[in-house]
Amino acid sequence: MANLKSRFAKVRIGVPLLALIWLAITTAPFIFVVATSLKTQDETFSSPVWALPSRLYFGNYAAVLGGPYLTYFRNSAFVVGVSVLLIVIISAMAAYAFARLRFRLNKTLFALIVAGMIVPLHATLVPIYLLTRNLGLYDTPLALPGPYVALSLPVSIFILTEFMKQIPRELEEAAQLDGCGPFRIFWRIFFPLSGPGLATVAIYNGIGLWNEFIFAYMLTSTPEHRTLPLAVWDFQGQYSSNVPAMLAVVTLTSLPLIVAYAFGQERVIKGMMAGSLKG
Incomplete structure (x- = not known):
């Protein structure tokens, strides 16, 4: 009985954990795209790939629109x-x-x-x-x-x-x-x-x-x-x-x-x- 309860407890913990991992995997590319689109061209090449922009730059959106x-x-x-x-x-x-x-x-x-x-x-x-x-x-x-x-x-x-x-x-x-x-x-x-x-x-x-x-x-x-x-x-x-x-x-x-x-x-x-x- 104790082993059964332990298995259920692992499932209750494991399923949300897997869901969070999958959420991170699926949202990471979109976060990267949005964050990079808010950088200047110079900052894109001078900062680490996954670094957030030092300041929000909307000039790229203005140029596109x-x-x-x-x-x-x-x-x-x-x-x-x-x-x-x-x-x-x-x-x-x-x-x-x-x-x-x-x-x-x-x-x-x-x-x-x-x-x-x-x-x-x-x-x-x-x-x-x-x-x-x-x-x-x-x-x-x-x-x-x-x-x-x-x-x-x-x-x-x-x-x-x-x-x-x-x-x-x-x-x-x-x-x-x-x-x-x-x-x-x-x-x-x-x-x-x-x-x-x-x-x-x-x-x-x-x-x-x-x-x-x-x-x-x-x-x-x-x-x-x-x-x-x-x-x-x-x-x-x-x-x-x-x-x-x-x-x-x-x-x-x-x-x-x-x-x-x-x-x-x-x-x-x-x-x-x-x-x-x-x-």
Whole structure:
């Protein structure tokens, strides 16, 4: 009995200790980035790497914000916002059809869509580039939402289909007795009840698209239409030896994701737990 209590005591101490160690490991890089971005260029090379700045220097942020950074930010907000909205609506409607509607090619089409998750990203680069060129969308605000939505739909449909299968059929049958058709049932019952799953899909895709680089680099060519990952790329060339300025760009680019996750983490966790516990 004493040995059992001793083991439980070690577990109670060990788990929080491991959590603190993991917290330190994950936050140390971000602390380093922020601290270095607040140093002058001379101090960066004359002081130890992990040393805190002797004084807070915001000139790096002023230089970044005085450039085209806000244009990059506006482009990212537009592209990601439009893409996530379309992903949520289209994937939810498709998931409802696969989860609840009975038609001949239901399983076959669902399997083909899920198979899209294993298609290598780089195998689509040339076809998407040529299609974007032929449609006259190259280097325009509408160059990126199309590929983003298409490449994000397979995993989003898969997540939401499994989620909607767990919604009680009694609600659907009651709505049918009230004279509701499939479209009204979807919008009045399935779409609202799928809120946790929709939030998970939205935040998951939003984070991924906010950081997407390869398509943004390939389908845009001017600063007027480029997104934030390319801002980091461009500032790396512009400030090739100015490390604090580059890290100021990284900090500003990361802040929207940190704020979004800080406010949405509870909803994401609930969505993930709901999808894993049901069924």
